[in-house]
Amino acid sequence: MTAFKGSWSGRVVALGLLGAFILPACAVGGESDGGSPDAVEQKLVVGADEDGYTTEGAEADVGQYPLNANIFESLVRMDESYEIEPALATSWEFVAPNTWRFKLREGVTFHDGTPFDAEAVKYTFDRVAKTGGGTPGFAKNGTKVIDDYTVEVTPQFDNRRLLEQLVHPSYSIIAPGSSPGKKPIGTGPFSLVEYERQQQIVVERYDDYWGEPAQLDEITFRFLPDPNARRLALEAGEVDLVLDVAREAIPDLESKGFVIAESQPGAYSAMYLNISGQKGYTILQDSDVRHAIGNAIDRDTLIDGIFEGLATDEQTMVPSRLLGDANASKVEGYSFDSAAAAQLLEDAGWTMGSDGVREKDGEPLRLQLINGFPSASDHGAVPEFIQGQLGDVGIEVEIVKTPDTASYEERLAAGEGDIWMEQGSQNDANPLFLPALLFWSVGLFGDIGYQQLFAPGGEFDVLIEDALATPNPAEVKELVGEAMHVLIDQEAVVIPLAGLYRINVLTDEVQGFNTQPSGLQIRYDTVSMGNGAS
Amino acid sequence: MASYIARRVAYLIPIWLGITLLAFLISTLAPGDPAQIYFQRTRGRQPTQQELQIVRERFNLDEPVVEQYLSWLSGAVRGDLGVSFTTGKPVLDELLLRFPATLTLAFWATVVTVVVAIPIGILAAIRRNSVLDQVTRAMSMLGASIPSFWLALLLIILFSVKLQWLPASGQQGWESLILPALALGLGDAAVVARLTRSSLLEIINEDYVKTARAKGLSEGRIMIRHILRNGMGAVVTQIGLAFGFLLAYSAIVEVIFVWPGIGRLAVDAIGQRDYTMIQGFVVFAGSIFVLINLAVDLSYMWLDPRVTLSGDKAVAG
Numbered sequence: 001m002t003a004f005k006g007s008w009s010g011r012v013v014a015l016g017l018l019g020a021f022i023l024p025a026c027a028v029g030g031e032s033d034g035g036s037p038d039a040v041e042q043k044l045v046v047g048a049d050e051d052g053y054t055t056e057g058a059e060a061d062v063g064q065y066p067l068n069a070n071i072f073e074s075l076v077r078m079d080e081s082y083e084i085e086p087a088l089a090t091s092w093e094f095v096a097p098n099t100w101r102f103k104l105r106e107g108v109t110f111h112d113g114t115p116f117d118a119e120a121v122k123y124t125f126d127r128v129a130k131t132g133g134g135t136p137g138f139a140k141n142g143t144k145v146i147d148d149y150t151v152e153v154t155p156q157f158d159n160r161r162l163l164e165q166l167v168h169p170s171y172s173i174i175a176p177g178s179s180p181g182k183k184p185i186g187t188g189p190f191s192l193v194e195y196e197r198q199q200q201i202v203v204e205r206y207d208d209y210w211g212e213p214a215q216l217d218e219i220t221f222r223f224l225p226d227p228n229a230r231r232l233a234l235e236a237g238e239v240d241l242v243l244d245v246a247r248e249a250i251p252d253l254e255s256k257g258f259v260i261a262e263s264q265p266g267a268y269s270a271m272y273l274n275i276s277g278q279k280g281y282t283i284l285q286d287s288d289v290r291h292a293i294g295n296a297i298d299r300d301t302l303i304d305g306i307f308e309g310l311a312t313d314e315q316t317m318v319p320s321r322l323l324g325d326a327n328a329s330k331v332e333g334y335s336f337d338s339a340a341a342a343q344l345l346e347d348a349g350w351t352m353g354s355d356g357v358r359e360k361d362g363e364p365l366r367l368q369l370i371n372g373f374p375s376a377s378d379h380g381a382v383p384e385f386i387q388g389q390l391g392d393v394g395i396e397v398e399i400v401k402t403p404d405t406a407s408y409e410e411r412l413a414a415g416e417g418d419i420w421m422e423q424g425s426q427n428d429a430n431p432l433f434l435p436a437l438l439f440w441s442v443g444l445f446g447d448i449g450y451q452q453l454f455a456p457g458g459e460f461d462v463l464i465e466d467a468l469a470t471p472n473p474a475e476v477k478e479l480v481g482e483a484m485h486v487l488i489d490q491e492a493v494v495i496p497l498a499g500l501y502r503i504n505v506l507t508d509e510v511q512g513f514n515t516q517p518s519g520l521q522i523r524y525d526t527v528s529m530g531n532g533a534s
Numbered sequence: 535m536a537s538y539i540a541r542r543v544a545y546l547i548p549i550w551l552g553i554t555l556l557a558f559l560i561s562t563l564a565p566g567d568p569a570q571i572y573f574q575r576t577r578g579r580q581p582t583q584q585e586l587q588i589v590r591e592r593f594n595l596d597e598p599v600v601e602q603y604l605s606w607l608s609g610a611v612r613g614d615l616g617v618s619f620t621t622g623k624p625v626l627d628e629l630l631l632r633f634p635a636t637l638t639l640a641f642w643a644t645v646v647t648v649v650v651a652i653p654i655g656i657l658a659a660i661r662r663n664s665v666l667d668q669v670t671r672a673m674s675m676l677g678a679s680i681p682s683f684w685l686a687l688l689l690i691i692l693f694s695v696k697l698q699w700l701p702a703s704g705q706q707g708w709e710s711l712i713l714p715a716l717a718l719g720l721g722d723a724a725v726v727a728r729l730t731r732s733s734l735l736e737i738i739n740e741d742y743v744k745t746a747r748a749k750g751l752s753e754g755r756i757m758i759r760h761i762l763r764n765g766m767g768a769v770v771t772q773i774g775l776a777f778g779f780l781l782a783y784s785a786i787v788e789v790i791f792v793w794p795g796i797g798r799l800a801v802d803a804i805g806q807r808d809y810t811m812i813q814g815f816v817v818f819a820g821s822i823f824v825l826i827n828l829a830v831d832l833s834y835m836w837l838d839p840r841v842t843l844s845g846d847k848a849v850a851g
Contacts, residue, residue, distance in 0.1 A: 050802055050805055051802065052575075052576065052805070052806065053620075054576050054620050054621075055620065055621045055622065056618075056619075056620065056621055056622025056623075057592075057622060059576070065577070065578070066578060131585060131588060132581070132582055132584040132585030132586075132587075132588050133582070133584065133585075134585075135579070137582075170577070181622070197621070198794060198798060198799070198802055199704075199705075199792065199794060222703075222704070222792070223792070224703060224792055225789050225792075225801070225802070225805070226789050226790045228687055228790070229687075229690070229702065229703060229789075229790045229791070229792070232687065232690045232691065232694065232695055232702050233702050233703055235695045236690070236694040236695045236698065236701075236702040237698070238694075238701065238702055238703065238704075404565075405566075405571070405574070406564060406565045406566030406571045406807075407565040407566070409565075409566055409570075409571075410565040410566050427578070437580060445580055445581070445582045445583065446582075446583055448580050
């Protein structure tokens with residue numbers, strides 16, 4: 001046996017010492033946040049999704065998007081019915097040919113004490129212009145200071161929807177000379193205490209707020225990217241409110257005494273049908289087949305069984321609340337009628353084959369359903385449900401799951417697929433945005449891939465172009481209602497499945513929480529902490 | 535020995551270049567236009583043509599791919615991994631800022647592994663085929679099969695939700711370390727306990743152990759001086775590799791416990807399609823893993839002086 005040089009145990013001790021060295025060097029600065037808040041303490045802890053803020057350059061949007069920490073405010077805001085309300089602007093008018101004039105609120109100060117005026121608006125919009133101008137199309141030097149409290153905005157292109165677009169937090173007003181990436185300074189009901197990237201953003205009440213001051217002293221938004229961890233943090237009492245909880249978690253949380261706060265529908269689940277006939281994907285060029293698909297789906301079962309009852313049977317795509325009842329009712333939508341679906345397919349020449357799949361000229365009625373937007377997991381079991389329902393009327397569906405949005409869009413650009421599953425949400429008060437972005441043949445931002453597969457052209461384009469041209473919001477809603485009728489009922493390019501809403505879960509200590517169909521509009525100034533039953 | 539070390543280090547160069555190439559290819563082979571995806575992930579909508587062009591220019595995405603790689607590689611060699619898309623800060627600075635948190639977690643997870651696995655492994659070897667041994671084997675099979683992220687959720691349900699003893703997430707002092715360290719350490723403990731058991735069993739039947747026993751040495755002395763000393767080489771190797779693995783791949787557990795380490799940084803970067811950060815993470819984590827592998831190999835020689843090196847092969851003599 002070889003003689004030992006030095007003992008084994010000595011080396012273990014050496015490793016141990018190395019460990020002891022590592023420890024103090026890496027001791028994690030554990031700042032306690034004081035544990036769970038006392039019932040009467042006016043402090044709210046919110047469990048939010050991942051930290052999606054950009055902290056660099058003119059795009060920096062800490063406190064603005066995607067989590068609106070109520071530090072900033074826009075010139076206008078929208079209520080839960082998507083109605084425009086004054087905020088930092090008290091009135092506005094459209095000045096032909098392409099200018100919007102805003103009267104600004106007086107007596108408003110930023111959190112650093114600087115007064116809010118027309119210069120701040122110019123600074124903010126010019127900053128967005130540097131990044132391309134955003135959806136409103138802010139132009140370089142397109143914003144003019146008329147006097148301290150009057151400002152004129154002339155976008156790069158004819159834009160009659162600017163007002164409805166301004167409610168988006170990306171266009172909220174920041175203090176002149178400041179950058180939200182360095183320090184977010186706004187005029188909102190809460191001011192920044194601390195932002196720790198990917199950990200939390202903490203805000204406190206701004207006592208000099210121009211409106212009714214907030215009731216809470218402090219809000220901590222903790223970024224908890226894992227949905228299960230978010231839910232468990234609520235159950236462990238570490239957060240008081242969780243935003244956007246998955247449907248499948250709701251029955252259990254409800255039974256444990258948590259309060260479920262559902263918003264009005266502000267999003268939709270729908271199928272877009274490929275009418276292009278490109279690359280052998282020709283079957284859905286036949287409008288009868290498209291209508292048959294609409295009729296083959298039992299939305300009641302879909303909503304109760306797959307959406308856990310936490311969705312509505314709204315079939316307008318653009319939220320009906322935004323369109324208004326009269327305009328929304330122009331869209332008839334589809335009712336479940338498998339006999340009618342079968343008849344439409346028969347009329348189109350698709351006869352039932354021996355294997356339960358219809359055929360025409362020896363070709364089977366086989367469609368590809370692409371699932372991946374915004375992500376395959378967002379659709380849960382909906383694609384499989386659709387597969388079953390269409391199977392019942394003799395349409396065989398192959399489900400293709402794309403691993404991420406990028407591969408979905410790449411496939412879409414290549415035009416490979418018949419049925420495209422999508423969820424979309426309405427984040428501003430402009431009902432034209434999604435129809436014009438996706439289905440108008442010119443395209444709001446040009447041809448972004450959707451146009452080649454889904455744009456029906458004709459009457460739909462005329463209605464969209466009329467809506468783009470009018471400065472009158474009521475007329476826009478009417479025209480978009482008609483356009484959606486064409487898109488859904490006549491052309492059957494879009495087959496709506498359900499209206500979706502946001503589901504937030506809170507403890508019974510949280511009082512006065514207002515839900516919003518767009519999560520970007522949630523305001524915390526009405527929230528307070530009370531003594532819950534537990 | 536010096537030439538062996540030199541050769542091992544020289545091997546690292548092609549491996550490291552391979553890592554950089556793979557890291558870079560991630561962004562070019564991934565579907566879609568990086569500028570468009572980045573925009574969509576950070577703004578929540580499609581970009582206009584003008585917005586797209588601004589993003590492309592800012593991140594040099596309009597240059598040919600080969601040029602992009604070479605200029606990135608020449609930076610990487612000098613320790614410059616580029617600038618994060620979303621924070622505008624140097625990628626290496628961000629990684630180094632987060633690395634201590636990951637190192638702390640990996641260290642304590644390894645402590646859990648050692649403290650749990652070694653005694654159990656020893657006991658199971660001594661009392662071979664006893665009930666304890668059977669239970670240990672069943673438990674370690676189970677432990678090796680349970681993914682750490684699932685164990686993490688179970689631990690939160692038990693210790694944070696039901697018992698409310700420990701925080702479910704965040705960094706509130708040493709209590710916050712316990713659950714993530716358990717979630718990461720217990721899985722490795724299962725593997726190490728099994729390895730300890732089998733390594734010791736091989737030695738328990740060696741002649742020199744029988745000789746020691748015949749000489750009348752106490753069982754404790756035999757265990758410490760003869761069996762453990764000779765049987766732990768493979769176990770130490772395994773623990774070292776597990777430690778290296780934890781440094782680079784504890785991402786999901788970091789996400790669940792909101793632990794501000796490099797894994798969390800990488801997952802968020804993937805979510806936002808922050809390509810420079812993703813590339814930087816792959817190179818950084820890959821480099822660490824390769825270096826730890828080297829260190830384990832070398833420490834094997836050091837810990838077990840019987841090991842001599844002829845060529846590439848370690849021979850026990």
